[in-house]
Amino acid sequence: MATMSDIAKAIGVSKTTVTNALTGKSNVSEATRKRILQYAHEMGYRPNELARSLAQGKTFTIGLILPSIAHPFYPELADAIENCARLSEYQTVLCNTHSISALGGQQMDRLVSRWVDGCIIMERSMDLADIIRHFQQKVPIVLCDWQEQQTPPEIPLARGDFFRAGALAARHLLEYGHQRVAVIVDEPGQILRLQGFCSVFAEAGITVSREMMQQGYSTSESGYHAAQILLTLPERPTAIFATTDLMAIGAMEAIIDEGLRVPQDISIIGLDDLMVSSLLRPGLTSVAIPKDQLARNTMELLLAQINEDQNGSVTRLVEPYLVLRQSTTFPRNP
Amino acid sequence: MATMSDIAKAIGVSKTTVTNALTGKSNVSEATRKRILQYAHEMGYRPNELARSLAQGKTFTIGLILPSIAHPFYPELADAIENCARLSEYQTVLCNTHSISALGGQQMDRLVSRWVDGCIIMERSMDLADIIRHFQQKVPIVLCDWQEQQTPPEIPLARGDFFRAGALAARHLLEYGHQRVAVIVDEPGQILRLQGFCSVFAEAGITVSREMMQQGYSTSESGYHAAQILLTLPERPTAIFATTDLMAIGAMEAIIDEGLRVPQDISIIGLDDLMVSSLLRPGLTSVAIPKDQLARNTMELLLAQINEDQNGSVTRLVEPYLVLRQSTTFPRNP
DNA sequence: CTGAAAGCGCTAACAT
DNA sequence: ATGTTAGCGCTTTCAG
Numbered sequence: 006m007a008t009m010s011d012i013a014k015a016i017g018v019s020k021t022t023v024t025n026a027l028t029g030k031s032n033v034s035e036a037t038r039k040r041i042l043q044y045a046h047e048m049g050y051r052p053n054e055l056a057r058s059l060a061q062g063k064t065f066t067i068g069l070i071l072p073s074i075a076h077p078f079y080p081e082l083a084d085a086i087e088n089c090a091r092l093s094e095y096q097t098v099l100c101n102t103h104s105i106s107a108l109g110g111q112q113m114d115r116l117v118s119r120w121v122d123g124c125i126i127m128e129r130s131m132d133l134a135d136i137i138r139h140f141q142q143k144v145p146i147v148l149c150d151w152q153e154q155q156t157p158p159e160i161p162l163a164r165g166d167f168f169r170a171g172a173l174a175a176r177h178l179l180e181y182g183h184q185r186v187a188v189i190v191d192e193p194g195q196i197l198r199l200q201g202f203c204s205v206f207a208e209a210g211i212t213v214s215r216e217m218m219q220q221g222y223s224t225s226e227s228g229y230h231a232a233q234i235l236l237t238l239p240e241r242p243t244a245i246f247a248t249t250d251l252m253a254i255g256a257m258e259a260i261i262d263e264g265l266r267v268p269q270d271i272s273i274i275g276l277d278d279l280m281v282s283s284l285l286r287p288g289l290t291s292v293a294i295p296k297d298q299l300a301r302n303t304m305e306l307l308l309a310q311i312n313e314d315q316n317g318s319v320t321r322l323v324e325p326y327l328v329l330r331q332s333t334t335f336p337r338n339p
Numbered sequence: 340m341a342t343m344s345d346i347a348k349a350i351g352v353s354k355t356t357v358t359n360a361l362t363g364k365s366n367v368s369e370a371t372r373k374r375i376l377q378y379a380h381e382m383g384y385r386p387n388e389l390a391r392s393l394a395q396g397k398t399f400t401i402g403l404i405l406p407s408i409a410h411p412f413y414p415e416l417a418d419a420i421e422n423c424a425r426l427s428e429y430q431t432v433l434c435n436t437h438s439i440s441a442l443g444g445q446q447m448d449r450l451v452s453r454w455v456d457g458c459i460i461m462e463r464s465m466d467l468a469d470i471i472r473h474f475q476q477k478v479p480i481v482l483c484d485w486q487e488q489q490t491p492p493e494i495p496l497a498r499g500d501f502f503r504a505g506a507l508a509a510r511h512l513l514e515y516g517h518q519r520v521a522v523i524v525d526e527p528g529q530i531l532r533l534q535g536f537c538s539v540f541a542e543a544g545i546t547v548s549r550e551m552m553q554q555g556y557s558t559s560e561s562g563y564h565a566a567q568i569l570l571t572l573p574e575r576p577t578a579i580f581a582t583t584d585l586m587a588i589g590a591m592e593a594i595i596d597e598g599l600r601v602p603q604d605i606s607i608i609g610l611d612d613l614m615v616s617s618l619l620r621p622g623l624t625s626v627a628i629p630k631d632q633l634a635r636n637t638m639e640l641l642l643a644q645i646n647e648d649q650n651g652s653v654t655r656l657v658e659p660y661l662v663l664r665q666s667t668t669f670p671r672n673p
Numbered sequence: 674c675t676g677a678a679a680g681c682g683c684t685a686a687c688a689t
Numbered sequence: 690a691t692g693t694t695a696g697c698g699c700t701t702t703c704a705g
Contacts, residue, residue, distance in 0.1 A: 028684090059681090281615040352676085391698080
C-alpha cells in the first residue's frame with residue numbers, strides 16, 4: 006500500500022505538499038496538485054486513517070453499546086443511528102453487552118482505548134457507575150432510551166416521551182369506550198408509561214385498580230403469563246395495555262390460547278411498534294417512538310459534545326404517536 | 340490521559356521497560372514491574388490502541404457489511420458474529436449499505452483506510468467487483484450467506500446448505516402426505532433452495548409444475564401477492580414452501596385473508612427461522628440455518644486469512660434443521 | 674534486565 | 690508555494 010511518503014518521493018516534493026494537495030487545506034500550485042492527485046490515483050492511494058487519527062486526536066468513530074442487537078427493539082434504531090453517524094462521516098462500532106456489567110465495562114474501556122470520539126449507550130447495557138466515571142473523564146456520552154429517573158441529569162439523554170406514550174395508549178382505549186382496562190408493566194423501569202396511562206384514566210374519573218396491573222419483564226413469555234393471570238379475574242378487563250410490544254404479543258397469545266378473540270373479546274395495545282407487530286394477525290396496535298427521530302436527536306447530542314458546542318439542554322424527548330392496527334376495537338359490553 | 344512516556348518518566352525508567360512490564364513479553368525485574376503496574380493502575384492508564392495498531396499494523400477490528408441491520412434476518416447473525424469476534428479480541432464496525440453499490444464501495448474503502456484486519460460481507464450488500472478488487476489487494480474477506488453460484492470460488496464463503504434446506508422442507512411436507520405443493524421463491528438468488536425442494540419430490544415421483552412456482556422478492560408483501568395467485572388456481576396446493584420466512588408470513592396472511600385456515604386448509608413452511616416466526620399464531624414451521632454456527636464458521640475463515648493459516652477449503656456449509664411449529668400438518672384431502 | 678533510537682503514516686507549526 | 694521539523698503513543702530491534 007502506497008503511503009504519503011512514497012508519493013512525495015516519487016513526485017519529488019515534500020510530505021507537506023502532498024498533504025496539502027490531498028486535503029486541499031493549504032495552497033498548492035495547480036500544476037503540482039494535479040501531478041500529485043493523478044499519481045495518488047494511479048497508485049490507488051488511500052490515506053491511513055489510523056495515522057491520521059493518531060496525529061489529529063480524532064477517529065471519526067463512535068461506539069454503540071446495547072444489550073443485544075438481536076433484541077427486536079434495537080435493529081431499527083441501530084440502523085438509524087448508523088445512518089446518522091455516517092452522514093457526519095462517523096463509523097459505528099457495535100458492542101453487545103448482554104446486560105453483563107463486567108462485559109459492558111470491558112467493551113467501554115476498549116472503545117475508550119481506541120479513542121472513539123463518543124459513545125451511545127442504550128438502557129440496561131451497562132452499569133451507570135462505569136458510565137459516570139467515563140463521562141467525568143470527558144468521554145462524550147449520550148444515553149439513549151433510558152428512563153429518566155435512573156440517570157444522572159448531567160449526562161445527555163435522548164428518549165421517547167414515555168409519559169405521553171402511556172397517555173396516548175390510554176386515550177385511544179378511552180375513545181373506544183373501554184373502562185375496565187388492565188396494564189402489564191415492567192416496573193420500575195417503565196413506570197412513566199404506567200403513570201401516563203393512569204393519569205388519563207384518572208382524568209376521566211377511572212381508577213386502574215392494583216389487581217389490574219400485572220408485573221412483566223419485557224419479554225413475550227412474561228406478557229403471556231401476566232395475561233393469564235388477568236384472565237382469571239372475576240371481572241375481566243376489556244382491554245390490556247402492555248408497556249412493551251413483546252409483552253403485548255405474549256398477552257395476545259395467552260388470550261387466543263384461552264379461546265378468546267382479539268380484539269372482539271379483549272383489545273390489546275402495545276408500545277414500541279416493533280417491526281414484528283405489523284406482521285402479526287391481528288396486527289398489534291401500538292404506540293410508536295419514532296426511531297429515526299430518536300436516532301437523530303441522539304447523534305445531535307453526541308456531536309454537540311464532540312464539537313464542544315455548549316448547548317444547555319441535555320435531555321431530548323421524542324414525541325410518540327399511535328399506530329392503529331387490528332388488535333384494538335370497541336368493548337363488547339362497555 | 341496518561342501515556343506510556345508519562346509513566347516512564349514518573350518512575351524513572353525507559354518506555355521500553357514500561358512496555359515490557361505492561362505486556363509481559365520481555366523480562367522485567369519483579370520490583371520494577373510492580374512499581375510500573377501499580378503506578379499505571381493509579382493513573383488509570385489505558386494503552387492507546389490507535390498508536391499500538393499503527394506500530395503493529397494490526398487493529399483488532401473487523402468490518403461487518405450488510406444491507407441493513409433492520410432487516411430481520413441480520414440481527415441474530417450480527418449478534419453471533421460480534422460475540423465470536425469479541426472472543427478473539429476483535430471489535431466490529433457495523434456498515435449498512437442499503438444495497439446501494441456506491442455506498443457499499445465507500446464503506447468498504449473507509450474500512451480499508453482504517454486498516455480493519457478483515458471484512459465480513461453479507462449477500463446483496465455490495466458489488467462483487469468491488470469485493471474482488473479488495474480481495475486481490477490482500478484484504479481478508481469472507482462472504483457470508485451468499486448463494487454459491489454468484490461468488491468467485493477463490494473468496495472464502497460460509498453459508499447454510501440451502502439445497503439441503505430445501506430438501507428438508509420437502510421431506511417434511513412429504514411425510515405429512517402432501518402431494519400438491521407450491522413454492523414461492525426469490526429466483527434466481529434462491530434457486531438452490533428450490534432445487535433441493537424439487538429433487539426430493541422428484542424422487543417421490545412428484546413433479547412440481549411450473550404454475551405451482553411463484554416468484555417472490557423475499558418480502559412479506561411479495562409473499563402475500565404470490566400466495567394470492569396460488570389460491571386462484573383450479574387445484575389449490577395443500578401446502579406452500581416459501582424460500583424465506585418473510586414470504587411465508589406474507590403467504591400466511593393472504594391465506595387467512597382469503598378465509599382459509601393455516602394449517603388445516605393449507606400448510607406453510609418457511610426458511611430462515613426468524614425470531615418473529617416463533618411469535619406468530621400459528622407459529623411458522625421453518626427450516627433454520629443455525630446462526631451461531633454460521634457466525635463461527637465465518638469468523639474461522641476470516642481469522643484463518645488474517646493469520647495466514649493456509650487451509651485449503653474455502654467454502655463452509657452449515658447444516659440446516661427443521662423447526663416444527665403449528666403452520667404445517669396433514670393435508671385434509673391428500 | 675534495561676535503555677536508546679528508529680519507525681508506523683500522517684498532521685501541523687514554523688520557516689523559507 | 691513548498692520544505693523542515695517535531696510529534697501523536699506505541700512497538701521493536703539492537704546494544705549495553
